[in-house]
Amino acid sequence: MTRLSDYFEYRQDQDGNPYLAVSIRGMTLLKLPASNKGTAFTEQERIELGLDGLLPPQVTTLEQQIERLYFSYRQQADDISKYQFLRAIQDRSEVLFYAILERHLEEMVPIVYTPTIGLAVQKFSSLYRTARGLTLAPNNIDRADAILKNYPWHDIRMIVVTDASAILGIGDQGMGGLSICIGKLALYTVGGGVCPFQTLPINLDVGTNRDELLDDPHYLGVRAKRLGRDAYFAMVDKFVAAAHRTWPKAIIQWEDFTKDVAFDVLARYREKVPCFNDDIQGTGAMALAGILSACRRLGQTLAEQVIVIAGAGAAGIGVASVIKAGMADAGLSETEIRQRLFVVDIYGLVVDTEQLEHYKHGIAQPAEIGQVWGIPEHRPPSLFEVISQAKPSVLIGLTGAAGLFGENLIRTMAANCVNPIVMPLSNPTANCEATPADIIAWSDSRAIVATGSPFADVEYRGVRHKIGQGNNAFIFPGLGLAAMLGECRRISDAMVLESAYALADYSADFELAADAIYPPIADLQKISSYVAERVLAKAIADGSVSRNDLDAAHLADFIAANQWHPRYLPFRYVG
Helix, strand or coil: CCCCCCCEEEEECCCCCEEEEECCCHHHHHHCCCCCCHHHCCHHHHHHCCCCCCCCCCCCCHHHHHHHHHHHHHCCCCHHHHHHHHHHHHHHCHHHHHHHHHHCHHHHHHHHCCCHHHHHHHCHHHHCCCCCCEEECCCCHHHHHHHHHHCCCCCCCEEEEECCCCECCCECCHHHHHHHHHHHHHHHHHHHCCCHHHEEEEEECCCCCCHHHHCCCCCCCCCCCCCCHHHHHHHHHHHHHHHHHHCCCCEEEEECCCHHHHHHHHHHHCCCCCEEEHHHHHHHHHHHHHHHHHHHHHCCCHHHCCEEEECCCHHHHHHHHHHHHHHHHCCCCHHHHHCCEEEEECCEECECCCCCCHHHHHHCECCCHHHHCCCCCCCCCCHHHHHHHHCCCEEEECCCCCCCCCHHHHHHHHHCCCCCEEEECCCCHHHCCCCHHHHHHHCCCCCEEEECCCCCCEEECCEEECCEECCHHHCHHHHHHHHHHCCECCCCHHHHHHHHHHHHHHHHHHHHHCCCCCCCHHHHHHHHHHHHHHHHHHHHHCCCECCCCCCHHHHHHHHHHCCCCCCCCCEEECC
């Protein structure tokens, strides 16, 4: 492994045993999260490293530390307090943080990621305690090269970056966007096994149009309206160029960019640097995988489905685009796909007009479809009219509009489909288009339901329904890990589509054992490794990798050998 930092590096002794070589001692060693073992330093290490007397006398194991901290974690009053508790551990000891997160994965992922991360983003300034990641803003972007070179980790391979313009379903959050990047990277590590010292969260603080942030005396971000388009792209250009110069092997994940720029950002840079947009491509792959899983349960195929997507933002159009690619791969023509895939925005069904945004043209319906359906007014059909006329078998929600899928809508859908597949995927929980309990009741227990946020099982008429969570975390850690290990020059559409197929195939065994179309979060590490293996094989096949030493027959072993795991190593001082 390339030298990670001036402060430490992983090495092996003459017998092949790993250890951590450190060049710092004493209190400095304890203040660096990467090198702090706390009470787990042995007596000999304490003497050698200048820690003697700085720690309580009792030497404890990692397991004992996890047990002690988990007890305190359970005493926290609410989810945001639990979030702060875990973040404080992360800022003290990276290994301990990931060890406790790994041990209690299903319980803690909703705390460090969705849905709790939404509140953490909103409260970023009031919760702020310790520096993590980088913020680039108009006042320092011209110093980007120096800023990146000053970062303490030298071999960055995964960057998650946002401009915080469209965080989850809560919109423009300015400086708070950094929290979503930190949360995503935590899942890269605990799920995908990406070394945390090769990751970097970045917020592009281009200002905010949210008045309550600008008027908040405690707000820590840039106190200005968002940059105009030309200045905005000039700044992003400078960031991409500096990042690629500093870390040419780094993958960039674009996160939570508003639809106005998300597609342009992806198109602008995807052939220049290896990058992908999780909201567009990751959400799309996750949703397609869920539909494929549901189809298997029902003994159907993707080509048979009629799909309505409510929401035409980055996520909605991204989901439509990946589903469209899946339908084409299943043998449907462009005309056949258009007859089976409908996207509805706030104004109604997306139809071809001169004013239509460029990124919607590929999924728009003919302008005259309303007349064909017998709708006399010169307006796009409403969501209810689309449900009534198109008679979909699949309904996906990506609007952030709580309660959008009402009783009449679901009952109408269920009247035309024996087992409707309903996926209200909006986050956080308060923005969900309908609750699973309501959907199951309104469909007389016939609907197959998956949500974006975690929901408890639903008991209805003596039958327990398992509610699967459609979480992007099933996609992006494996997709990103494959791109990193393959040192990919691009992240192709075929790689994204393969990640969907891989998740659906993984889910096949699970769904036979339980009433869900997604596996449990507890399986995240196994899922990520499997997705990475499949995606890396596809990257080799389509020429996206730059490495020429990969053996397609032994990718699982290669991935496992290159994954980071939270464990304490012996320390040696090297001066």
